[in-house]
Every structure is written in C-alpha cells, then in structure tokens.
Amino acid sequence: MGPVNSSNKGKLRILVMGYLVRGPIAGMTWHHVQYLLSLKALGHQISYYEDSDDTPYACYNPETHITDHNPTYGLKYVQQLFDKLGLEIKWAYYDANFGKWYGKSAKEFSKCNSDFDMLINVSGINPIRDWMGNIPIRVFIDTDPVFTQVRNIHEPARKTLTGSHTKLFSFGENIQHPSSKIPDDGFKWQVTRQPISLDLWKHNHPLIGNRFTSIMQWKSYSPVKFQGITYGLKGESFSIIENIPLKSRNEIEIALGGDGVPRNELLEKNWVLVDPMKVSIDPWIYQRYIQQSKGEFTVAKHGYVISNSGWFSERSACYLASGRPVITQETGFSQWMETGEGVLSFETEEQAISAMNEVNSNYEKHCLKALEIAQEYFDGEKILQRLIDACL
Numbered sequence: 001m002g003p004v005n006s007s008n009k010g011k012l013r014i015l016v017m018g019y020l021v022r023g024p025i026a027g028m029t030w031h032h033v034q035y036l037l038s039l040k041a042l043g044h045q046i047s048y049y050e051d052s053d054d055t056p057y058a059c060y061n062p063e064t065h066i067t068d069h070n071p072t073y074g075l076k077y078v079q080q081l082f083d084k085l086g087l088e089i090k091w092a093y094y095d096a097n098f099g100k101w102y103g104k105s106a107k108e109f110s111k112c113n114s115d116f117d118m119l120i121n122v123s124g125i126n127p128i129r130d131w132m133g134n135i136p137i138r139v140f141i142d143t144d145p146v147f148t149q150v151r152n153i154h155e156p157a158r159k160t161l162t163g164s165h166t167k168l169f170s171f172g173e174n175i176q177h178p179s180s181k182i183p184d185d186g187f188k189w190q191v192t193r194q195p196i197s198l199d200l201w202k203h204n205h206p207l208i209g210n211r212f213t214s215i216m217q218w219k220s221y222s223p224v225k226f227q228g229i230t231y232g233l234k235g236e237s238f239s240i241i242e243n244i245p246l247k248s249r250n251e252i253e254i255a256l257g258g259d260g261v262p263r264n265e266l267l268e269k270n271w272v273l274v275d276p277m278k279v280s281i282d283p284w285i286y287q288r289y290i291q292q293s294k295g296e297f298t299v300a301k302h303g304y305v306i307s308n309s310g311w312f313s314e315r316s317a318c319y320l321a322s323g324r325p326v327i328t329q330e331t332g333f334s335q336w337m338e339t340g341e342g343v344l345s346f347e348t349e350e351q352a353i354s355a356m357n358e359v360n361s362n363y364e365k366h367c368l369k370a371l372e373i374a375q376e377y378f379d380g381e382k383i384l385q386r387l388i389d390a391c392l
Contacts, residue, residue: 011045024060047091054127056068121139121141143314153183198321203322255278298329300313338373342370
C-alpha cells in the first residue's frame with residue numbers, strides 16, 4: 001500500500017459498523033472511532049450501527065466485569081464519547097435477542113432503511129442483516145489477518161459472513177505479496193491499515209518517568225491451526241523479549257491482561273506490570289498513558305510474525321502520532337513502511353536491545369521521525385479516501 005495520497009470521489013452516505021457499545025474499552029474505542037472521525041473529516045454523511053449478533057453474551061461492562069445482554073453501560077459510554085468528540089451523527093444499537101433498538105437514532109434505524117451508499121464493517125464484528133443487502137458497497141475490514149483467513153477456511157458461518165460483503169480489505173499488507181504465508185481462504189483481499197485522526201494525538205504532555213510501555217493482551221482467544229501450523233498469540237511471542245529488562249537495564253512497563261499471564265515470572269525478570277483496566281477504562285486516560293510514555297516496546301501475535309503478514313498495530317500507530325518511537329517485532333511491515341528511525345523492528349533479543357539503545361542515544365531524532373511516519377503512513381483521511389477509491 002505504501003504512503004497514501006488523497007483524492008475526492010464525491011460525498012457518500014456511509015454506515016460504519018463497529019464494537020463500541022459491546023466493547024467499551026479504550027483501545028477498541030480508538031481503533032473503531034477513528035474510522036468515524038476520518039470519514040466525517042472527508043465530508044461524508046456518516047451513521048454508526050452496532051448489533052448484538054445472535055448471542056445473549058454480547059455486552060461487556062468493564063466496571064463489573066460482567067458480559068451479558070445488557071447494553072446500558074455501553075450505550076451511555078458511546079453517547080458520552082460522541083459528545084466529547086463532537087460526533088453529531090445518527091447512531092443506533094440493535095439487540096437481536098429482544099428485537100429492541102437503542103441509541104440516539106433508534107426510531108429511525110428501526111425502519112431498517114438501507115438508504116446508504118456504503119457500509120464499512122470494521123473487524124467484521126457485526127452480522128450483515130437482510131435489510132443491509134440493498135446497500136451496494138459492503139466493506140469488510142479484516143483487522144486480524146491470518147486468524148480471519150483460517151477461520152474462513154474452517155468455519156462455514158465465518159465464510160458466509162465474509163462472503164456477504166462486496167469488498168474485502170485486510171491489515172495483512174503483504175497478503176498479495178509472494179512472501180506472505182497467510183493461508184488462502186479463496187477470497188480476494190485488498191490491503192488497508194488503521195486510520196489515525198492525527199490532530200487528536202498532538203500534545204504537549206511531558207514524559208512521566210523513563211519507561212517504554214505497551215498495552216497488551218497475553219491471550220485474547222485460542223490459537224488457530226491450518227495444515228499442521230499453529231498460529232499463536234502474543235504469549236507465544238513473548239519469550240524473545242522476556243529477559244530484556246534484566247539484560248538491558250531499561251524500565252519496561254506493560255498494562256498486561258488476558259488469560260495465562262505468568263505474572264510472578266515476569267515480575268522476577270524486572271517487568272513492571274500495571275492493571276490494564278486502569279489504563280483502558282477511559283479513552284483519554286489511555287491516550288495520556290501513551291503520550292506520557294518514552295515510547296512503545298512490544299511484540300506481535302505469533303501468527304502475524306510467522307506468516308510475514310505485514311500487519312502493524314493500530315495502537316502503535318497512536319504512539320507514532322503522539323511523537324513516540326515504536327520498537328516492535330517484525331511481521332513483514334518493513335516491506336511497505338520505512339523503518340530504522342521512529343519505528344525500529346526486531347527479530348531477535350539482540351536486535352531488540354540494540355533498538356532500545358539506539359532510541360535512548362538519539363531520542364529526539366526518533367520522536368520527530370515517529371511523527372513523520374504517522375503523517376506519511378497513517379493519515380486517516382488519506383487512508384480512507386484510498387479505500388473508497390478502491391470501492392468505486
């Protein structure tokens with residue numbers, strides 16, 4: 001995909017489908033809401049829709065840690081979010097379990113009017129209801145490459161959902177390249193990446209302490225297998241860096257959640273662990289956490305790495321937009337993005353330590369380059385204009 005350039009194909013009525021009511025967690029919020037913000041900035045007429053899907057366990061409440069059918073927390077969260085961001089758009093949530101509509105524009109949405117030019121299903125996290133079938137352009141954004149393709153191969157329902165879209169885009173930016181080892185699910189994928197609302201990440205926050213940080217899920221779901229290969233998660237990638245706090249004498253802090261975290265072992269190896277919910281309960285607390293960090297130090301999901309997917313983290317893009325350098329495990333993204341300054345990739349422990357030493361020695365240079373990379377590669381308006389151009 002390379003650096004992005006903008007053009008204009010007219011203003012469209014676009015229905016964005018995301019995961020804000022059901023998953024009111026800051027990282028997911030920034031991941032999805034920047035689609036709305038960037039499309040609005042392009043001048044399109046934007047509406048937001050979310051669906052419980054056909055499960056009674058759709059809605060997570062981060063205050064009670066209960067997942068059930070009740071959208072009350074998420075509905076309030078979304079309205080407050082949109083108000084704070086100045087997003088005066090139509091939006092609704094459909095609870096399929098009870099056939100009920102909620103949200104600012106519930107009454108209008110309940111008519112199941114398909115009067116849109118395009119829908120964008122971020123992460124393919126919403127079902128395509130019958131009334132959406134008349135929307136001429138239906139876009140699936142695969143934000144979890146490799147895992148999406150393997151599920152399409154193994155799970156008929158997932159394959160049907162993917163096939164109900166007319167255009168498919170993946171964060172696996174090498175998926176069309178011969179070097180990619182992403183399993184072929186029979187679909188034609190184009191490439192895209194996370195749009196960033198650059199102005200929202202400008203800041204004057206000073207560094208708090210001297211720590212590299214990250215926000216991470218050790219295990220968010222089970223690994224997947226295809227043709228004898230297991231595609232693992234971040235827990236499977238962590239061994240490459242687990243001894244680095246002892247060896248490099250750098251302070252590294254992770255807001256670490258998920259199942260199976262070996263907390264005692266990590267603490268013994270000088271990792272600084274913080275409660276991920278304290279960081280993720282509010283989008284602006286999460287944002288400040290990133291902006292007050294020295295930079296990001298992290299690994300990628302094992303599946304992204306061994307498939308040479310070309311995936312790059314939406315969270316890492318937010319670090320870059322905040323002028324914070326990113327040191328991260330190579331997934332093949334160096335094939336399409338400039339690296340070495342601002343973004344430093346590694347494949348071994350030695351390379352990771354060397355990258356940290358380089359950032360420490362030339363910190364201001366790497367901060368400036370981080371911001372340049374964000375502007376060149378992650379400008380949300382340009383990314384989504386390119387996506388729209390590819391659909392028309």
